[in-house]
Amino acid sequence: MANSTINSVSAGQASSSSSPFRLNRSFSGTPFVSLAVRASQSMEGKNKVYKELGMFSLKKKIENAVVRAEILATTTLELEEARRIKQEELLREHNMWDDVVKSNEILIKFADTTKVVNALKDLRYKAEEAKLITELVEMEAINYKLFKQAYNASMDVSKFVDQYEMSKLLSGPFDMEGACVHIRAESDGNNSEIWAEQLLVMYIKWADKQGYKGRVIEKSPCKDGGIQSATLEIEAKYVYGYLAGERGVHRAIENFNHESFTRQASSACVDVIPLFLESCNEYQIDENDLLISSLKPHLEEQLTCRTEPVIGILHIPTGVTVLSSGERNKFANKIKALNRLKAKLLVIAMEQGVSNVKNIKADSIIDSQRQETRRYIFHPYKLVHDVKTGTHLPELNSILDGNIEPLIRAHLNNRLASDKA
Numbered sequence: 001m002a003n004s005t006i007n008s009v010s011a012g013q014a015s016s017s018s019s020p021f022r023l024n025r026s027f028s029g030t031p032f033v034s035l036a037v038r039a040s041q042s043m044e045g046k047n048k049v050y051k052e053l054g055m056f057s058l059k060k061k062i063e064n065a066v067v068r069a070e071i072l073a074t075t076t077l078e079l080e081e082a083r084r085i086k087q088e089e090l091l092r093e094h095n096m097w098d099d100v101v102k103s104n105e106i107l108i109k110f111a112d113t114t115k116v117v118n119a120l121k122d123l124r125y126k127a128e129e130a131k132l133i134t135e136l137v138e139m140e141a142i143n144y145k146l147f148k149q150a151y152n153a154s155m156d157v158s159k160f161v162d163q164y165e166m167s168k169l170l171s172g173p174f175d176m177e178g179a180c181v182h183i184r185a186e187s188d189g190n191n192s193e194i195w196a197e198q199l200l201v202m203y204i205k206w207a208d209k210q211g212y213k214g215r216v217i218e219k220s221p222c223k224d225g226g227i228q229s230a231t232l233e234i235e236a237k238y239v240y241g242y243l244a245g246e247r248g249v250h251r252a253i254e255n256f257n258h259e260s261f262t263r264q265a266s267s268a269c270v271d272v273i274p275l276f277l278e279s280c281n282e283y284q285i286d287e288n289d290l291l292i293s294s295l296k297p298h299l300e301e302q303l304t305c306r307t308e309p310v311i312g313i314l315h316i317p318t319g320v321t322v323l324s325s326g327e328r329n330k331f332a333n334k335i336k337a338l339n340r341l342k343a344k345l346l347v348i349a350m351e352q353g354v355s356n357v358k359n360i361k362a363d364s365i366i367d368s369q370r371q372e373t374r375r376y377i378f379h380p381y382k383l384v385h386d387v388k389t390g391t392h393l394p395e396l397n398s399i400l401d402g403n404i405e406p407l408i409r410a411h412l413n414n415r416l417a418s419d420k421a
Helices: 002-018 020-029 031-093 100-138 144-167 190-210 239-246 299-303 330-352 396-400 405-420
Strands: 178-185 214-221 227-234 248-253 265-275 290-295 310-315 320-324 372-377 383-386 391-393
Touching: 031 100, 031 144, 100 144, 144 405, 178 190, 178 239, 190 214, 190 227, 190 239, 190 248, 190 265, 190 396, 239 265, 239 405, 265 330, 290 330, 310 330, 320 330, 372 396, 383 396, 383 405, 391 405
Parallel strands: 248 372
Antiparallel strands: 178 227, 178 265, 214 227, 248 265, 290 310, 310 320, 372 383, 383 391
16 A cells, blocks of 8 residues: 555656646645635634624623613612702792893703703613623524624713713813813924824814814914914813813824933923803903904915904903904904903913902913923834823824823813812
8 A cells, every 4th residue: 555655656756757737736636725625714713713702802891881881870860860850840939030040050950960861861771772682692692793783882881971970070160161272383393283283183083082063263284284273162061171181281202212302202282271152251351451463374374265364362461362363354353362361361260269350360370381281102112191190091093093081081080189189
């Protein structure tokens, strides 16, 4: 048997000298095909394992979201319903025409509580639905696509729980307002202008992912790329409370080392002020305290067909200045600038603990825009370092993609701890 095998191999070798292609065809016939089949079967096995691991991972995430939702719904729904009933009783007892301002406040609170109650009920329903689907999966009574649908629903549940928990950390007088986010590149070259645009995109993506209505109302582009400055308005409740911690200097560090990182950093300043939505503060600014000027647009703005004058307002007693250029005419820009100035002064008064803007101490104003807020390290490793809270996150790309909730939560917890101290 062995001799016949050897002879056949020898014959094959002999024939190969006269016809080299025969040997290749004999190998390409059976062995290679079988290897391909085995490889295909191996890939199918791996795909099955990966799919099972993926479903297990999804299942754990769904279960975690369901547990969080059940805890929140159980402990919170009853409290919110009791609050709504109490507010409803106030509306019945209160004569709305006696005090219109107070009546509006009660109506706004009642509407907000009703929204929360309805959202919590919907949350409980989605959690029960996701839980049912995962139980059916264990009985192999459901397909992968529907299971993924349950996962998407559970992510909506987690998102709502996160937003609700963060909203309960907000206690400032302006935290429930919308936000006006102003970004300005530092004067250290085009890299900072490009970095300023990246920050703008980050905040736009964050607003979109939260389902908020945001719009860029002012933008000064640079012909070499990037922006000199931009203003983003986000018209949604609690956005100011969420983003107030973003004020300050944001540095992009291309190549980090402990001795020379400042020489390799691109910087942009971020300012955040309240954008009043339903309510507008009654405070009126004395026009004798204002210096209003009209500035010509920059060359880059002229190239983008922006010809409206930039309105600048200086509040003489405090030295606070604001600009507006996004509206269609000079008068509208003046109104916008006045509203921004008013918001900035109210925030400063709150930070100084004074009840009236006139009591603001100009020499005690802290320029939060000059304080370092965050470092974004690109090399030799990727890291986001929040200077104010001491938070370190390795997910640089995720943060720049608008997923800044961990940083917001860290700021809110830090502020809450400071208030209790």
